[in-house]
Amino acid sequence: MSVPRPGDRELRCKAVKVRSVSDSRKYGVAARSLEELIARSCHYLQVPVASARLCLSSDGTLLTEDTFETLPEHCELVLLSRDQSWKGVVSDLERLLTTAHRQQLVEAVRSLLQEQHSPHSAPRHKLLRDMLRNLDDTSDMESREQDQHWFTGLDARFKTKSSYMKFNCQSRIRSYMKEVSEASRGIEKAQSREQFEQTLESLGHMLKQDQYNGAYFDRRAEQQSRLCTAQGWFTCQGAFDEALCPSLHSINPYSSRESRVMFSTWNLDHRMEKKRSIIPTLVQCHEQQQSSSISHQYFYELLFTRNNLKLVHTVCHKKGAHNLQCDPAKVYRGAKTAAKTAGRTGAKTAAKTATRTAARTGAKTGAKTGAKTGARTGARTGGDQGQRKAGAAGKGLARGKKRRLC
Numbered sequence: 001m002s003v004p005r006p007g008d009r010e011l012r013c014k015a016v017k018v019r020s021v022s023d024s025r026k027y028g029v030a031a032r033s034l035e036e037l038i039a040r041s042c043h044y045l046q047v048p049v050a051s052a053r054l055c056l057s058s059d060g061t062l063l064t065e066d067t068f069e070t071l072p073e074h075c076e077l078v079l080l081s082r083d084q085s086w087k088g089v090v091s092d093l094e095r096l097l098t099t100a101h102r103q104q105l106v107e108a109v110r111s112l113l114q115e116q117h118s119p120h121s122a123p124r125h126k127l128l129r130d131m132l133r134n135l136d137d138t139s140d141m142e143s144r145e146q147d148q149h150w151f152t153g154l155d156a157r158f159k160t161k162s163s164y165m166k167f168n169c170q171s172r173i174r175s176y177m178k179e180v181s182e183a184s185r186g187i188e189k190a191q192s193r194e195q196f197e198q199t200l201e202s203l204g205h206m207l208k209q210d211q212y213n214g215a216y217f218d219r220r221a222e223q224q225s226r227l228c229t230a231q232g233w234f235t236c237q238g239a240f241d242e243a244l245c246p247s248l249h250s251i252n253p254y255s256s257r258e259s260r261v262m263f264s265t266w267n268l269d270h271r272m273e274k275k276r277s278i279i280p281t282l283v284q285c286h287e288q289q290q291s292s293s294i295s296h297q298y299f300y301e302l303l304f305t306r307n308n309l310k311l312v313h314t315v316c317h318k319k320g321a322h323n324l325q326c327d328p329a330k331v332y333r334g335a336k337t338a339a340k341t342a343g344r345t346g347a348k349t350a351a352k353t354a355t356r357t358a359a360r361t362g363a364k365t366g367a368k369t370g371a372k373t374g375a376r377t378g379a380r381t382g383g384d385q386g387q388r389k390a391g392a393a394g395k396g397l398a399r400g401k402k403r404r405l406c
Contacts, residue, residue: 060086139255166214195291236313249313272324
């Protein structure tokens, strides 16, 4: 680019392309000065000259008389009026993301994705796919009539997005119940199998009362019951041994059909594994105790509730052994209460036994002591009485002798 020489300002015209903030159409304008360029640009774009300004389309830098001299030929400028501002490509994106241009942008992105691409363009296509997923957001729509594309491939009985998502969660919970039911085949003893089936019936009744916990995926459910926001956003809860997801994965299956399909790859994972820990422990309990002795509530919470379930992105799902076992103090009904009761009962029994033993011992000791005392007293009393009788007899003999002498 040649640098203009002094004196050429009145002779040379600067040709540029000018557009407005709200319209991407460009107009070719030629002028010898910045003031003239602004005036002509306002004329073409029908913008008041007062407070009008020109800036670079690339980054929003405002033009001055000095920068006007250095402008390259046919560069792109933006005409600003009043309080308008321009931030380059960011402003273009903001304009395209408005409701008026949104559908046009979606169609443009889809068109670009359909083009043949090479391995070098993979990052570009990934960006376009992510962009399309976010642009094609219809999460504010709920019924089939409002968003028919979202319901493509689903049974006609689902009239709302929430009803299908609730069914989706219930299907997962039912599959867990099916795995528990199949474990009865491995129980050899008929009596133990019968007790196990009683437990299955109890668990099934609890699931029906809770509607198979379908509220976990239902954005219309109460806040304390669902795993998503009111808009339908789900957040990965991290692996079984982590408090949070380090990658902060999130998804809104209510937003588009693609997101709904993608959500099916997310796992409702058991922290304490059902196949390695929970179900084997449940079977073992029935081989040792009756169904009525087993805590159905404890196993229900481990198998089917958020007490032991975590929603996990497929990347965060760890398939190795979790090495977590059931709590022996909780597998039976009232295990702690029974232990306390047994302790109290044992103490009372011991006290009663000690009292009875002491009473018996006291009675025997008292009897022996009484017998000895009685014998001694009787001997003494008998001796005194004998002495009295002997004395009386002696006196009687003495009187008899006196009478005979007389």
